[in-house]
Amino acid sequence: MTETQTTGEERRGFEAEVSRLLHLMVHSVYSDRDIFLRELVSNASDACDKLRYEALTNADLIKDDPMLAIKVVADKKARTLTVSDNGIGMNKEDLIDNLGTIARSGTAAFLEKIKTDGKTDSALIGQFGVGFYASFMVADRVQVISRKAADDIAHEWDSTGEGDYVIRPAERAGRGTDVILHLKDDADDFLEEMRLKHILHTYSDHIAVPIFLSSAGDDKEEGGDSGPSQPEQVNSAAALWTRPKSEITEENYTEFYRHVARAGDTPSHIIHTRAEGMLSYTSLLFIPSERPLDLFDPARKPRVKLYVKRVFITDDTEDLLPGYLRFLRGVVDSEDLSLNISREMLQSDPMMRRLQKAITKKVLSELESLAKKDEKKFLEIWEIFGAVLKEGIYEDADHRQQLLKLTRFRSTKQDGWVSLADYIARMKDGQTAIYYATGSDPESVRRCPQIEGFRARDVDVLLLSDPVDDFWLSAAAEYEGHSFKSVTRGGSDLKDLGKDQETSDKKDRSEDENAEMSVLAGVLKVALGDAVADVRISERLTESAACLVADDNGLDIHLERLLRQHNQLGAASPKVLEINPDHSLIVAMARHVKHDKSAEAIKEPALLLLDQARLLEGETLSDPSAFAHRLSQVLEASLSAE
Numbered sequence: 001m002t003e004t005q006t007t008g009e010e011r012r013g014f015e016a017e018v019s020r021l022l023h024l025m026v027h028s029v030y031s032d033r034d035i036f037l038r039e040l041v042s043n044a045s046d047a048c049d050k051l052r053y054e055a056l057t058n059a060d061l062i063k064d065d066p067m068l069a070i071k072v073v074a075d076k077k078a079r080t081l082t083v084s085d086n087g088i089g090m091n092k093e094d095l096i097d098n099l100g101t102i103a104r105s106g107t108a109a110f111l112e113k114i115k116t117d118g119k120t121d122s123a124l125i126g127q128f129g130v131g132f133y134a135s136f137m138v139a140d141r142v143q144v145i146s147r148k149a150a151d152d153i154a155h156e157w158d159s160t161g162e163g164d165y166v167i168r169p170a171e172r173a174g175r176g177t178d179v180i181l182h183l184k185d186d187a188d189d190f191l192e193e194m195r196l197k198h199i200l201h202t203y204s205d206h207i208a209v210p211i212f213l214s215s216a217g218d219d220k221e222e223g224g225d226s227g228p229s230q231p232e233q234v235n236s237a238a239a240l241w242t243r244p245k246s247e248i249t250e251e252n253y254t255e256f257y258r259h260v261a262r263a264g265d266t267p268s269h270i271i272h273t274r275a276e277g278m279l280s281y282t283s284l285l286f287i288p289s290e291r292p293l294d295l296f297d298p299a300r301k302p303r304v305k306l307y308v309k310r311v312f313i314t315d316d317t318e319d320l321l322p323g324y325l326r327f328l329r330g331v332v333d334s335e336d337l338s339l340n341i342s343r344e345m346l347q348s349d350p351m352m353r354r355l356q357k358a359i360t361k362k363v364l365s366e367l368e369s370l371a372k373k374d375e376k377k378f379l380e381i382w383e384i385f386g387a388v389l390k391e392g393i394y395e396d397a398d399h400r401q402q403l404l405k406l407t408r409f410r411s412t413k414q415d416g417w418v419s420l421a422d423y424i425a426r427m428k429d430g431q432t433a434i435y436y437a438t439g440s441d442p443e444s445v446r447r448c449p450q451i452e453g454f455r456a457r458d459v460d461v462l463l464l465s466d467p468v469d470d471f472w473l474s475a476a477a478e479y480e481g482h483s484f485k486s487v488t489r490g491g492s493d494l495k496d497l498g499k500d501q502e503t504s505d506k507k508d509r510s511e512d513e514n515a516e517m518s519v520l521a522g523v524l525k526v527a528l529g530d531a532v533a534d535v536r537i538s539e540r541l542t543e544s545a546a547c548l549v550a551d552d553n554g555l556d557i558h559l560e561r562l563l564r565q566h567n568q569l570g571a572a573s574p575k576v577l578e579i580n581p582d583h584s585l586i587v588a589m590a591r592h593v594k595h596d597k598s599a600e601a602i603k604e605p606a607l608l609l610l611d612q613a614r615l616l617e618g619e620t621l622s623d624p625s626a627f628a629h630r631l632s633q634v635l636e637a638s639l640s641a642e
């Protein structure tokens with residue numbers, strides 16, 4: 001930074017990431033450069049919102065200039081386009097922080113996305129909160145002259161977008177901001193009123209502050225200067241959510257969504273409601289069609305904006321929506337909250353809780369009817385946001401059943417998504433529980449050995465692989481009278497299920513063979529000692545030789561592992577080893593034990609069998625070198641026997 005004492009001018013470098021971003025803006029060719037204007041108008045509108053909020057507690061801020069407005073002036077002679085507002089304005093620090101030195105959180109993400117996608121997509125610009133820099137798509141120099149509300153002095157930010165910018169004291173009649181774009185040679189069309197009008201109409205009609213368009217320095221006739229044209233209001237300037245639905249076009253909704261959500265996509269569903277009576281509010285909520293970047297931020301903050309009687313209050317309240325609806329974007333405008341309420345006081349206002357309840361109810365019932373009316377659309381939404389909605393099952397007991405009704409699953413028997421209603425309708429005779437398997441990814445769950453017996457008996461198993469699943473499953477005991485049951489817990493159920501299949505699949509074993517199996521199980525238990533809780537003959541295995549299961553009253557295996565990983569549990573509890581009496585290895589072991597009942601003789605193969613079951617479970621082995629050693633011995637023995 002260099003400072004000239006006399007002029008008070010400072011030259012400052014952009015942070016490296018901002019420089020890279022600006023370089024892209026300046027040098028890339030964008031197909032739809034128009035959106036720079038949308039971004040500047042959007043910022044101007046935000047600035048007006050902020051001022052209006054501050055003025056609630058400090059009316060002096062707005063007193064001498066109460067009519068908030070945005071002005072767009074095209075000057076053909078100077079080849080500049082200026083976007084002005086009389087909103088909150090920026091002081092010197094604001095100019096430095098917001099427009100230059102500090103890379104905003106979105107900058108890095110934006111650059112990353114562009115790098116991976118390999119295209120400079122202007123739809124991304126607003127989404128990553130780098131909207132202001134879009135100016136450099138059309139301008140080779142940008143001046144921002146701003147005076148913050150209640151300040152006496154103004155400052156100017158001036159940059160060509162290459163490497164650095166200058167901050168200097170400036171003059172401005174009142175509060176607010178002028179963004180002056182010195183248009184590039186190929187950007188003449190942004191001086192044409194018709195063109196500008198069209199752009200403003202397309203992207204900014206929903207803006208609640210009036211936008212006036214005019215031109216200056218229009219010298220159509222030689223030597224004659226027609227002077228500034230009469231400013232013309234180009235938008236309807238009524239908050240979009242207050243307008244009758246019939247007057248709102250699809251395009252209006254989309255552009256409004258992009259503005260409030262700072263998004264680049266088209267919303268996949270819109271919920272526009274007006275409630276009167278006990279609670280009076282209007283809500284205009286959008287379900288994005290793309291996953292927002294911060295969806296799995298630990299803060300789980302909802303991003304819906306709260307307005308009170310058309311005045312923007314905050315977009316940072318955790319009370320308006322439950323965390324599991326944080327993917328929604330849009331606004332809620334309350335008639336009941338007091339305009340004098342401070343952001344801090346909102347939290348304790350009982351009205352907020354009632355509002356949250358009403359909105360939650362509305363959103364869930366809307367999703368429910370969408371699932372009925374347009375299943376394809378609902379499933380698209382589920383695909384992206386299902387994992388978030390499921391958080392509600394454990395944290396919102398009031399809506400648990402409703403959320404379970406919306407929940408969709410993968411399952412062993414059915415392709416695509418399955419609802420619990422589908423599952424229950426296809427339960428086998430005698431089946432009362434809803435069986436599920438959980439794991440860390442869909443494919444490994446599908447392969448888990450505990451499922452084998454269910455598959456053989458044609459019993460459907462729900463396959464769950466979102467991290468949240470283990471948590472809600474431990475909270476949700478049942479759905480419509482059917483309890484949820486992990487396939488890794490117990491197993492006695494299988495005896496009563498699908499008897500018809502059993503005879504065809506399973507070989508009939510003689511009493512002798514059964515007795516031999518029981519002996520084997522007993523000897524294995526002695527050989528393995530405390531490493532297992534028990535050894536049992538399995539009802540659920542058809543292909544694998546052995547698997548681990550939890551006790552009937554133990555934790556689901558996957559949940560236990562998850563809790564251990566998060567240090568919520570101490571050591572793993574010993575599991576039950578189930579052996580498959582139809583598997584040739586087990587049959588061979590039984591034969592061996594028949595001749596030699598000593599536990600010592602079977603110990604090595606028993607330990608191998610146990611480790612194998614652990615591996616199938618996705619466990620790490622407690623002693624991998626012992627496992628490797630045993631395995632080598634077995635291999636060696638089998639080779640030398642040949």
Ligand code: ADP
Binds near residue numbers: 039087088126132
């Ligand atoms: P975003 O609008 O997503 O925050 P932008 O790049 O569009 O990102 O703007 C950066 C920041 O600069 C804004 O957050 C705001 O603080 C400030 N800013 C931009 N334009 C104005 C304006 N006209 N009045 C006041 N502040 C502004």
Ligand code: MG
Binds near residue numbers: 042132
């Ligand atoms: Mg912006």
